[in-house]
Amino acid sequence: MSNRLSWFINRFLRPAFGRAYVRIKGGNREPSWILWEILLPLIMITSVIWAYENMGAPEFFKGFVIIGGAMMSYWYNVLWGMGRTLYWEKETGNLEVFLLSDAPLPSLLLGMALGGMFNTTLRSIAVIILGVVVFKAEFNVDYLPLAILIFILTLVALYGVGLALSGLHIVYGRMGVRINELLDEPIMFLSGQYYPISTFPMALQYIAGLIPLAVGLDGVRRALLFSEGIDALWLHVLVLFILMIVFYPIGLRILNKIVERGRMDGRLILRWI
Amino acid sequence: MLITIETRDLVRIFKHGDKEFRALDKVSIQVPEGVIYGLLGPNGAGKTTLIRILTTLLLPSDGDAYVGGYHVVRDANKVRKIINLVSGGERPGYGILTVRENLMYYGQVYGLSWGETKRRIEEVNELLHLDEFLDKRLNSISTGMMQKYALARGLLNHPQILFLDEPTLGLDVQNARHIRRVIKHLIEDKEIRTILLTSHYMAEVEELCDIVSIIDRGRIIATGSPDELRKMVKDEIIYNIDVRLSDIDRIRILRRFRTVVGYTIKTRQLTGEARIRMILSGEDIARIIRTLEEENIHVLRVTRDEVSLEDVFLRLVGRGLEDEYE
Known part of the structure; x- marks a missing residue:
């Protein structure tokens, strides 16, 4: 095994696995997570679908909401969840202990994201079951492999953005949380959680094209709801691929810079900020 | 090495x-x-x-x-x-x-x-x-x-x-x-x-x-x-003086003595006592005790002690390890 591969397995994947283990084990030890992770989001989804039904919206809008609801939770866990959990890790002193090891910080963040995805997947499954069984939403499963490819590319691209945003929490502490909240609503709006972004003016659609989730959501919806194949969605795949290879190194660079700055001014281990 | x-x-x-x-x-x-x-x-x-x-x-x-x-x-x-x-x-x-x-x-x-x-x-x-x-x-x-x-x-x-x-x-x-x-x-x-x-x-x-x-x-x-x-403090003498906690405010009088290199105070709330650990540059303990008693400071016990690292710290820095910065 080459040194690089050995390093990647032992020093990147192993700590990531360890952190995911903490999240999954801890997250499932107390059953209250079912309320937060599954029941509350289901109520939200149900209310939006009922609103569409009462407005006489087309049937496929239900599918939009279901896919949006299922994917948006990944958005929260990968992008926002990583930063929030990192802030918590810093406040409890866990980050300090982690930084004593030679494991890279992105592996810790990957572990947080993967661990978060476990419960998120359960939430997404619950949302889809609700949509199919209760609201009779219809999906074309023939295009599931393409939808999964687009979904995975979206998550990897989001991971790059999440790395950069996590740095905010290290340097700015509580203010990092506020900055995240500030970005939250515009990004939710532009991602088209509950409606197609094609309803936006063209300029807004271009801006939305820079947000991996907006592109991913649109691609997954078109594959599963409108039975569009790779010939129609190749641009989605290409854009996501480009976002993925652009965002990851940028995110990593920003995070490394922030960590270095944190070591310089002492904020990396300073708590209660 | x-x-x-x-x-x-x-x-x-x-x-x-x-x-x-x-x-x-x-x-x-x-x-x-x-x-x-x-x-x-x-x-x-x-x-x-x-x-x-x-x-x-x-x-x-x-x-x-x-x-x-x-x-x-x-x-x-x-x-x-x-x-x-x-x-x-x-x-x-x-x-x-x-x-x-x-x-x-x-x-x-x-x-x-x-x-x-x-x-x-x-x-x-x-x-x-x-x-x-x-x-x-x-x-x-x-x-x-x-x-x-x-x-x-x-x-x-x-x-x-x-x-x-x-x-x-x-x-x-x-x-x-x-x-x-x-x-x-x-x-x-x-x-x-x-x-x-x-x-x-x-x-x-x-x-x-x-x-x-x-x-x-x-x-x-x-x-x-x-x-x-x-x-480093081999030429000095270490004494512990136990006094009543209520007398501790008047202990500053020790600063008058040139032979007192430094002292630390540890209070014991439970017994109502305080221990003054003192480094002396010369054998002056009798005069010090007499002065304390003249100031109505009730001396309970006086014991000579071995040099500890705390005394070294006190000798070098001028205050005890547990004293706050002024």
């Missing part, structure tokens, strides 16, 4: 707005392999800052530091492979997980396989006797257990060099004694090659350390074995 930790003119400045605070001021130390090296100093002396630089958590403002032959800034990852740090009073980990599960997590962080981590947990368990709480949730264990767990975490990756920052802080006598025994054992059995320990408990440093540096306000003011340091 192989030097495992070395700092050369290490400076660390913290900036807050226009204000600057010099936490370390040209600190130079050399720690040989195979010893327990103590940094003794009051709170805020710079001990933790120094440890944080040596463990790569903080960058120095100036100067150089080497751990295991590696530069702490340029070769930070190589340093991290061979060290670990355990801080007293810290509670890192995940409360909802058991102690064993937490150690399993840290095993992964240190790059050990699942099986290796399990074996290593058994090894540190033998050393630290974690059995009674290994499968308890971290948020349900006592402070003493927590410190044993922290030490177990610190030993998990077989560090060559272990940094212990106030390892017995907040522990009761029995638990502190156990932790000290383990620390001694780690060096004697060559489980760890070198230990750098910080403490403001003088007795702990005297008991454990082969070499001690006294640090105050970011500066190293003396270095040597405990015996060598004690010899």
Whole structure:
């Protein structure tokens, strides 16, 4: 095994696995997570679908909401969840202990994201079951492999953005949380959680094209709801691929810079900020 | 003699707005392999800052530091492979997980396989006797257990060099004694090659350390074995004077005496007494007692004592280890 591969397995994947283990084990030890992770989001989804039904919206809008609801939770866990959990890790002193090891910080963040995805997947499954069984939403499963490819590319691209945003929490502490909240609503709006972004003016659609989730959501919806194949969605795949290879190194660079700055001014281990 | 930790003119400045605070001021130390090296100093002396630089958590403002032959800034990852740090009073980990599960997590962080981590947990368990709480949730264990767990975490990756920052802080006598025994054992059995320990408990440093540096306000003011340091006050005489707690306000009268090099006061609320530990440059105790009594200070007991490291600190710095900065 080459040194690089050995390093990647032992020093990147192993700590990531360890952190995911903490999240999954801890997250499932107390059953209250079912309320937060599954029941509350289901109520939200149900209310939006009922609103569409009462407005006489087309049937496929239900599918939009279901896919949006299922994917948006990944958005929260990968992008926002990583930063929030990192802030918590810093406040409890866990980050300090982690930084004593030679494991890279992105592996810790990957572990947080993967661990978060476990419960998120359960939430997404619950949302889809609700949509199919209760609201009779219809999906074309023939295009599931393409939808999964687009979904995975979206998550990897989001991971790059999440790395950069996590740095905010290290340097700015509580203010990092506020900055995240500030970005939250515009990004939710532009991602088209509950409606197609094609309803936006063209300029807004271009801006939305820079947000991996907006592109991913649109691609997954078109594959599963409108039975569009790779010939129609190749641009989605290409854009996501480009976002993925652009965002990851940028995110990593920003995070490394922030960590270095944190070591310089002492904020990396300073708590209660 | 192989030097495992070395700092050369290490400076660390913290900036807050226009204000600057010099936490370390040209600190130079050399720690040989195979010893327990103590940094003794009051709170805020710079001990933790120094440890944080040596463990790569903080960058120095100036100067150089080497751990295991590696530069702490340029070769930070190589340093991290061979060290670990355990801080007293810290509670890192995940409360909802058991102690064993937490150690399993840290095993992964240190790059050990699942099986290796399990074996290593058994090894540190033998050393630290974690059995009674290994499968308890971290948020349900006592402070003493927590410190044993922290030490177990610190030993998990077989560090060559272990940094212990106030390892017995907040522990009761029995638990502190156990932790000290383990620390001694780690060096004697060559489980760890070198230990750098910080403490403001003088007795702990005297008991454990082969070499001690006294640090105050970011500066190293003396270095040597405990015996060598004690010899720094060989010409002085140490007395303990026990008085009533209610008389303590008038004790400033001691400053009148030229022979009083310095004194510290320790109060005992339970007994309503206070102990004045005093360094005298000449045998002047009879005159001092007489003056105290003339000032209506009720002297309960007077005993002569051996020189301790606290006296060395008092002699060098002019105040006791536990006294606050003025």
